[in-house]
Amino acid sequence: MIIIKEQLNVITKRRLILFVLFSILIGWALFLTIPMKGLTYGDSYSVTILAVAMFAPTLANLLTRVITREGFKDLYLKPNFKGNFKKYLLIYFGPSILIFLGGVIYFVIFPGSFDGEFTQLNAIMAQNGSIGTTAKE
Template sequence: MTTKKENAKRLGIYLLIVFAFMLFYILCAKLMHHSNTVYYIIYMIFSFSPAIASLITRAVTKEGFRDMKLHLHLTGNIRYYLLAFGLPLIFFSARILLPIIVSGHSNWLGVFTVQDAVASVFMLAALSVVQSIGLLGEELGWRGYMNQKMEPLFGTVGTCLFGGVVWSLWHLPMDLAGWLDGEDTFSDTLMTCGGRMLLLTCFGTFLMWLTKKTDSVFPAVVAHFMYNESQGAVMSLLAQGNIPENTSLPLWTDVMRYLPLLVIAVIFMILLLKNKKKEIKTL
């Protein structure tokens, strides 16, 4: 059985490597700004850095490469794959549309049709089969490795919170790009980083639950893809609506944007804790 000391050592090495890649990304920011080719190469290396870090850590610590959760486990788990696809779409739709409806601007959605919505869903489904595999570079590291090392050390709640913060910090080079390039103000960048930290911490709870229920990283890969793409799909539909130019929603509606993900976090935190109790009873 792996001791807490061994888990802490492996987690420390993994995080050290991941954040070394982050520093590399920051140092290459100017080169990336002046060359699309350089940008693409470094961005791809950075995107796969969590997976690379997990593989290096496994090799250095002689942990081996078993239990990497690289199996689909479709039998008995189709419902989790459907949930991985559908839940982010439903909740991000609510996150975008709820403030519009509550603030009395439901007329903006007047040109929405069922055909448009169905076509968008089928397009996302088709893309998820092909494009989501690229996110394996993240999920193999975050859910497939980091969370597994954190849970014996910090417990379920601590892993969701601390893991969400780490995942958010890893995105900082991308969040700071606009400010470093002089396109965004520092205050706007801080708001972006704060919002991202809250979103990733909440959503990471769902991804962790999916991985534990299926013992596979692939449902988390699908959900991660939908996290990235469903917002754009909803916004493209919204762009077809009757939205007047130079209009904005009241500031108080910003709170509404975070309610759906907070609901996700609470529900799946409860489910994770229940699952933990069952595991303890079976020991």
């Protein structure tokens, strides 16, 4: 029994090391293409590269599973709503609620910072020529 647990720990450790290595290598390889190609951050091509790089951990997970022959049985991608629906609602709406509450608390503490007329935003839009424009009919 102890030998099996030790073997599982070694296999799990190997999988974890492979996953971290693949994540870092794939992510950095993609991130480094931007300066190597002479692109600047904000260009459409560099934004696309950054968007693709966000999937590096996913690709690393799949590569690790293929290399270690773990398979794809226990990916836990299928939601389990039965008995967990409240948790899923909390996970989905919780961050938005916390952000809203953080804003409320901030403006309760610093009421002078609240600008209900959006004067700063209107000034920026006027400076950029965006204010008062409408869609062409």
